[in-house]
Amino acid sequence: MGLRFTLAITGASGSAFGVAVLRRMSASPAVDSVALLLSPTGKRCLLDETGLTPKDLAALPKVGLRDERDLGADISSGSYRHDGMVILPCSAGALGRIAAGVSESLVSRAADVCLKERRPLVLCLRETPLNRIHLENMLRVHDAGAVVMPIMPGYYSGQKELADLFDTFATRVLDQLGLREDDPRRWKA
Ligand SMILES: Cc1cc2nc3c(=O)[nH]c(=O)nc-3n(C[C@H](O)[C@H](O)[C@H](O)COP(=O)(O)O)c2cc1C
Numbered sequence: 001m002g003l004r005f006t007l008a009i010t011g012a013s014g015s016a017f018g019v020a021v022l023r024r025m026s027a028s029p030a031v032d033s034v035a036l037l038l039s040p041t042g043k044r045c046l047l048d049e050t051g052l053t054p055k056d057l058a059a060l061p062k063v064g065l066r067d068e069r070d071l072g073a074d075i076s077s078g079s080y081r082h083d084g085m086v087i088l089p090c091s092a093g094a095l096g097r098i099a100a101g102v103s104e105s106l107v108s109r110a111a112d113v114c115l116k117e118r119r120p121l122v123l124c125l126r127e128t129p130l131n132r133i134h135l136e137n138m139l140r141v142h143d144a145g146a147v148v149m150p151i152m153p154g155y156y157s158g159q160k161e162l163a164d165l166f167d168t169f170a171t172r173v174l175d176q177l178g179l180r181e182d183d184p185r186r187w188k189a
Pocket of ligand 1: 010011012013039040041042044045090091092094126127
């Protein structure tokens with residue numbers, strides 16, 4: 001059986017980074033399926049910043065859209081086997097709910113399940129500047145087992161276009177999920 005991932009887009013700037021990861025997962029022969037979910041503000045930011053709708057993303061091969069209000073969805077249960085979840089972009093609100101164990105939506109519930117089942121959970125926070133609450137919440141989720149990976153692409157690979165930056169960061173996110181792909185943009189000493 002191939003890999004199964006969950007990708008959530010929440011209401012922060014930078015949804016194009018999430019789309020880049022989703023496209024790479026969808027195109028990877030190692031991946032069987034991707035459960036995709038978007039918060040209401042995530043949908044709005046996606047449309048504003050990329051012109052895409054959830055339906056457009058769900059049309060990618062292997063991608064299955066989940067209703068973020070459906071707490072009975074497969075990814076809401078620890079018995080659903082998968083290989084990790086990424087929230088990209090992750091709003092400060094989503095971070096706070098996960099840090100506090102508030103599982104009122106499918107995004108925060110699926111993340112909570114990852115932590116309790118000790119599955120990879122990558123939170124790509126997008127907020128700046130950071131207040132004390134954000135910083136404390138990052139430490140809380142880190143200590144609970146999540147990888148805190150703010151949207152900070154490297155700039156050392158001669159990227160010319162924004163799409164290159166999105167993909168540079170996507171490679172690093174996929175690394176965290178155990179999907180190691182060849183990428184000429186990796187650092188070469
Ligand atoms: C257009 C727009 C852009 C936003 N950008 C950010 C952002 O970059 N980072 C952030 O933490 N919150 C941002 N917010 C606020 C969050 O969307 C808001 O706190 C929301 O409740 C987060 O909930 P969600 O995680 O369920 O999407 C933005 C809101 C809007 C409407």
